[in-house]
Amino acid sequence: MEKPDLGAPDIRIHYVRVTNNATTAFTDRHDGVPVTLEPGKSDNFPLDMAAHMFGYAYDVTQEAMFKHVSKRQGWNTPAHLRVGESGKTLAAELFEKLDIKPVIYKMVEEKPDLDSPIPADPMPEEIPAVPSRRKAGSA
Secondary structure: OOOOOOOOOOOOEEEEEEEEOOOOOEEEEEOOEEEEEOOOOEEEEEHHHHHHHHOOOOOOOHHHHHHHHHHHHOOOOHHHHOEOOOOOEHHHHHHHOEEEEEEEOOOOOOOOOOOOOOOOOOOOOOOOOOOOOOOOOOO
16 A cells, blocks of 8 residues: 655645744755754744755655755764763764644535524614716716
């Protein structure tokens, strides 16, 4: 069975919410436009942007996104790949501070009551008179 892609209607993922839990801003570019996610802030990214910046796709592993972000951000240098006191690399510590989650919408059928009256605007107490119009050429 084929796995649906992000655009499949049964998935209903329209955005990817990214939260920056780091103490520094996360910066990148998409279509030549700089994108900044300030520390402690969240933002919704369109699917194409999330795929470009974070390697996000349906059923992608965290490891694959980690490698993608590491390459884009330059976190694949020897300094970033050295294991620190925490037992993790600096690149892994930086990536763990990004919370990348899909925003999924649930569509539910609404069954309106067709017998109920339609709410209307309240009637004003006095209805203003409609001005009369004269035809051209009449006196």
